[in-house]
Amino acid sequence: MMPRGSTRRREGYVQRGTITSAWAEGQFILTAAGRWDIASAQVLETQLRAKAPDRQGASVCLDLSGLTALDTAGALVIDRLLRRLRNQGHQVAVVGARADLCELLREVQRVSQGIATPMPTPAGPRFPFVDRIGRATVAVGQDALAMLNFLGLVTVTFLRLLRAPGRFRWKPFAFHLEQVGLNALPIVGLLSFLIGIVLAYQGADQLRRFGAEIYVVNLLGIGVLREIGILMTSIIVAGRSGSAFTAQIGTMKVNQEVDAMRTLGLDPMELLVLPRMLALLVALPLVAFFANVVALAGGAVMAYAYLDINFVQFTRQLQIAVSAQTLFVGLIKAPVFAVVIALVGCYEGLRVTGSAESVGLLTTRSVVVSIFLVIVLDAIFSILFSYLGI
Amino acid sequence: MIAGGEDHPVIRVSGLRTRFGQQLVHDGVDFSVAKGEVMGLVGGSGTGKSVLLREIVGLMEPTEGRIEVLGRDTRQLSERERIALQARWGMLFQDGALFSSLTVLENIQVPLKEHTSLPRDLIEEIARVKVAMVGLGPEAGDKYPSQLSGGMRKRAGLARALAMDPEILFLDEPTAGLDPIGANAFDELIGSLQKSLGLTVVMVTHDLDSLYAICDRIAVLVDKKVVVGTIDDLLQQDHPWIHDYFHGPRGRAAGAARG
Structure with missing residues (x-):
């Protein structure tokens, strides 16, 4: 939400979102705090990529009780983290989110499910260059035909006009x-x-x-x-x-x-x-x-x-x-x-x-x-x- | 954006006058919008609803008066401050006003690319989430505006307005041109987004059903001034235009539908 490359902060909104990690009682605990919004999303996203439990199948606890604000971008960063951890085979639990923030997070999780798997792009032709030449040739042919058709239409209109010059x-x-x-x-x-x-x-x-x-x-x-x-x-x-x-x-x-x-x-x-x-x-x-x-x-x-x-x-x-x-x-x-x-x-x-x-x-x-x-x-x-x- | 409570109003308009040549459109308009409120803006044709909205978002200059948005006087801002402030509101134009040379997804990505330095894949995913949030199917994202129906263009326009997670959403006749079912769905969509994102909404509308369905308070432009109140307040008003508006056949039908 900040202008590009800006170091200025929004008036009254000085807390950036933060993330810290620690091991406690065999659990990997990620603690989120501050404002998780679009201004902090980039930093959080990079930090989170570096923070993954180094043990296979560890249980992870994401503590959101320190969150003061959340927007769609922030929620999406959390959603991506959860998806990533689950794909790596970790047990993940989310605790402590404020009710209103939780609602947004659930909404983002709901809609992101449908888009998580990118639609498969249809396989392209084997020789794209030949494909393009072929398509262009057909297009030129069709164009010429359509133009001829148009000439005919103009001629007919003109002849009709000759019958009623008024x-x-x-x-x-x-x-x-x-x-x-x-x-x-x-x-x-x-x-x-x-x-x-x-x-x-x-x-x-x-x-x-x-x-x-x-x-x-x-x-x-x-x-x-x-x-x-x-x-x-x-x-x-x-x-x-x-x-x-x-x-x-x-x-x-x-x-x-x-x-x-x-x-x-x-x-x-x-x-x-x-x-x-x-x-x-x-x-x-x-x-x-x-x-x-x-x-x-x-x-x-x-x-x-x-x-x-x-x-x-x-x-x-x-x-x-x-x-x-x-x-x-x-x-x-x-x-x-x-x-x-x-x-x-x-x-x-x-x-x-x-x-x-x-x-x-x-x-x-x-x-x-x-x-x-x-x-x-x-x-x-x-x-x-x-x-x-x- | 869900944030801690702030008591001062999100938008405060005071002493606003607008003059086009000889014609005085607004003569001392005062009203304010509280945080998290949905405010409807109604009035007869030519009373300057859209003008008022355009003045608040800075597309037009009022002749006189003060407009504060998020505690800042919009007429006293430097260029950079104005851009920073503009990133905190989103506007949906009547027909979506999507950039016709870009697909829906690219349209939504425009403000994100311009104002943030997020990685590409995250921007792409944010855009896809917004498309889904406004109730468009994933295939709509890759279409161009000219390939969409009017209702879908409005939804896409809404997704672009929401791209930067604004705190305030301005809507210019969001349900105009939609069929009643589509209009209802759009009302519900705005209501649910308003709740889940904690938005403050200001909407110009002619649609009485929208007013009943989602507006907390209504500002009526009459006699070059504004009368603000809840629907129940306005039903008691005996100003002839307001009375006709809410007690006319359409007003009664919309009121009856509310139950």
């Missing part, structure tokens, strides 16, 4: 459009600008050796429009908005708001998932386009400062290097990534159960999984485009 929730849609689109512009813009600068600088360093500085513009144009712009945007949005989806829906799950919706006849898919997904579907291509423009601007600034390519030259070269097709090859991926990010974010949010901890856990998962899927899909797109010769 049911669409414009207010949450507009709210999320602002959240995931407009509010993402500063951070996406800043990072894209910096990426443009870095890309131009690294490219220029290599190309200058061949006297081909002007091709920095080609590198930038194709790199940014086809890959970097949309990929950067998707990763930032997954970190920003995918996690927010999971946390929002997850917290509502913990508060049983989602259950409340169901009992009120409202469909969480329609109310929570669709507005988020459609908002992201609209916002992500726009944000990605903005990111493309800003990254090119960053590259242009770098080209001007480092390579003496002025903006007119930059623009002219850009026109030669890229066509509208380059832009669309990049932007066509945006809706797909948007669906993946929203799907994972909402799915993980709805998987939250019970505790606050699971919200945090699944939010992390949501970000990791959606970034992973975005990059995997990007690779698949690259293979597909090269196969189609685009």
